[in-house]
Amino acid sequence: MNSGHLVRMPTVHTCPLVISSWNKGLSTCVMIGQKGEKIVTVSQTSILVIEDEPSIAEVVSLYLRRAGFEVQVLADGSAAIAIMERQMPDLLILDIMLPGLDGLEITRWLRDRNDVPIIMLTARRAESDRIAGLEMGADDYVVKPFSPQELVSRVRAVLRRTHSGGPARADAPLVFGELQIDPTTRLVHRGEREIILTAKEFDMLWLLACHPRQVFSREQLLDRVWGYSDYIDSSSVTVHVRRLREKIETDPAHPAHLVTVWGVGYKFEP
Numbered sequence: 001m002n003s004g005h006l007v008r009m010p011t012v013h014t015c016p017l018v019i020s021s022w023n024k025g026l027s028t029c030v031m032i033g034q035k036g037e038k039i040v041t042v043s044q045t046s047i048l049v050i051e052d053e054p055s056i057a058e059v060v061s062l063y064l065r066r067a068g069f070e071v072q073v074l075a076d077g078s079a080a081i082a083i084m085e086r087q088m089p090d091l092l093i094l095d096i097m098l099p100g101l102d103g104l105e106i107t108r109w110l111r112d113r114n115d116v117p118i119i120m121l122t123a124r125r126a127e128s129d130r131i132a133g134l135e136m137g138a139d140d141y142v143v144k145p146f147s148p149q150e151l152v153s154r155v156r157a158v159l160r161r162t163h164s165g166g167p168a169r170a171d172a173p174l175v176f177g178e179l180q181i182d183p184t185t186r187l188v189h190r191g192e193r194e195i196i197l198t199a200k201e202f203d204m205l206w207l208l209a210c211h212p213r214q215v216f217s218r219e220q221l222l223d224r225v226w227g228y229s230d231y232i233d234s235s236s237v238t239v240h241v242r243r244l245r246e247k248i249e250t251d252p253a254h255p256a257h258l259v260t261v262w263g264v265g266y267k268f269e270p
């Protein structure tokens, strides 16, 4: 059902995974067999939708199936855990308010075990739930009511990001439109133009850009970028964000990437 099984086949000793056709809901795995022969397999990408509102579950599964994905729908959090203990999907779409275990508890359970991509479905008002979900390791979220086509686009984007480089490969440059961030050379480019960043500016940008849409508080940034220090306070974070915006944003007064989340902190919009 998913390419994870193929990777564990005993006759195969190396498996460079090439994923080339998410748009059709398919994953292509190219493996090298024991005699050096190429084994190419194409499998359908499986998505588990955990949503207790039948009308939403129905329209989501309809659009995902049309996009070529294999879809299973469950309405109960505890039942979902039982299923995932036996068979992990390639991606999870997870409502937060659920009977049985809720979406946040499921995310916590999952993140103790593996890194299956998670997209959360959240209510418009529940910003604290969204933040909690992202902090626990959800990869993205969609706010209800949403367009099913937008959800399909998010699914493809998360699959591309989590399966073909991006933050999953520590040494690969991150590219967001014209902005390119290279962790090996520590260089940032906007189109052809090289942008000079200080060490801390780079570290902060890299941390935020590796976790698109995840909100970091000033204290978290201080802790992750500077480590503990008596001499630094959270206003340093504000200053560094301002300088970064002046360097990387087209319009620093209206930042497209380094976005303030009022009352909480900052996030990187891809």
Ligand code: CA
Pocket: 051, 052, 053, 095, 096, 097, 098
């Ligand atoms: Ca619900």
